[in-house]
Amino acid sequence: MFSNARSISNKYFVIRYQPNQLEVSRLGTAVSKKAVRTSIQRNRLKRIIRESFRHENLSGCDLVVTVRSAVVNADNRVLYQSLRKLWQELLSRCVN
RNA sequence: GGAGUUGGCCAGACAGUCGCGGCUGCGUCGCAAGAUGCAGCGGAGGAAAGUCCGGGCUCCACAGGGCAGGACGCCAGGUAACACCUGGGCGGCGAGAGCCGACGGAAAGUGCAACAGAAAGAUACCGCCUAUCAUCACCAGAGGAUACUCUGGUGAAUGAGGUAAGGGUGAAAUGGUGCGGUAAGAGCGCACCGCGCAAGUGGUAACACGAGCGGCAUGGUAAACCCCGUCCGGAGCAAGACCAAAUAGGUAUCCCAUGGCGCGGCCCGCGCUGGAUACGGGUAGGUUGCUCGAGGCGUUUGGCGACAAACGUCCCAGAUGAAUGACUGUCCAAGACAGAACCCGGCUUAUCGGCCAACUCCGCCU
């Protein structure tokens, strides 16, 4: 994934993606200790990413979401909006 | 009413919708392993953290002996154990409730103390001193032939000697004050204070009080080596066990049974047995360990207390890319620090606040 995939990103997240041959999408998260210091913050971010992914209807794509250090100071609402924009952009690219 | 001390407790609440991982029951699929749907039950902390101590558990030998090394260090008790806790002693801080303390030994030995200072453990720089000795100067007396000699006195100039009062240095310099004493001084003597030894008394002990004795010594540093006493084998759940899969006990070089490995400080001992290095090759999956425990809660009893015992009652996370969240609404004191990973007991560190109890001091009223 990390060597072959294409990626899109914004201030808070980086999403790497790669089409697969399945009917469902598969999600992986990688929240580094370097970007987010405390484990409770890392868990929170992974939950947010999963929750946001659950609400979207993507299919046939393998995804890995990584974070940037700015996420620590952002509140949940901002992060959800940020992720939604990324999913939509991803969707439009996949259609193309 | 204000200021404070100590101990204990809580860690947003409620409702709705959508989700996550666990266990149990039932259904469906499947030979089975398991997958899946529904329902029910439960689902992070006081620090889960740091990994700083102490244990359990597992493997190494059943954890053995010695050396080395480490830890602890007032006393008694608690405990599975501890560097923790409780009670007490001593010292320090505070007006007090209270708080803090690595709190054994420097007369077993070795070392260290920069700079300054005379000197940093046995010494005397400046200073003080003519009582004593030698020299010198002066005066007086006696002897003698002017020389000179002897005796006595004065001076304190030089040396010897005495001294540790005073000065200055330093983080630290050989008890303090007063009187006597002396050439000057000095525990040299005395009084009081301090210090040391100590019969005895109280206390389990640490320790406290202390008749009496000693004129005063053994300066500091042991988070320097060290001595004394007590304790400690090593590694860690990525320990370890089981199942499945895969593969080649390969090749080369070197060493050698007083050897090598287990055993990771060393020696002994025990067990196993050829080993080391290089090259080449294989594996990276699952199950288990995994939560019932020195367990929680309540009552009674014993104890000042830490805690213990008895009885009753409850079952309270167990994930493995790793589960507790999101959204909406209401309320308030407006929610801090922060996420289990084998399990406990502590310590330390982070932390918005709130509640309860006991106690202290100050002010006012009765």
Next chain:
RNA sequence: GGCUGGAUGGCAGAGUGGCUAUGCAGCGGCCUGCAAAGCCGUGUACGCCGGUUCGACUCCGGCUCCAGCCU
């Protein structure tokens, strides 16, 4: 999760209780027609907070950060 090591100027790197070496880099000067090299001079440091000590980079605690090892 468990275990181990480290932190000294801008960089590298010594230092076993008494002033923190040394090299490279920087700055100024000498040298040179101009530079390089060389020579002379110069500034800058013990991760943080406590304790022991007369005195701590060093000894002892506690934090913070950075590396490495074990599946």
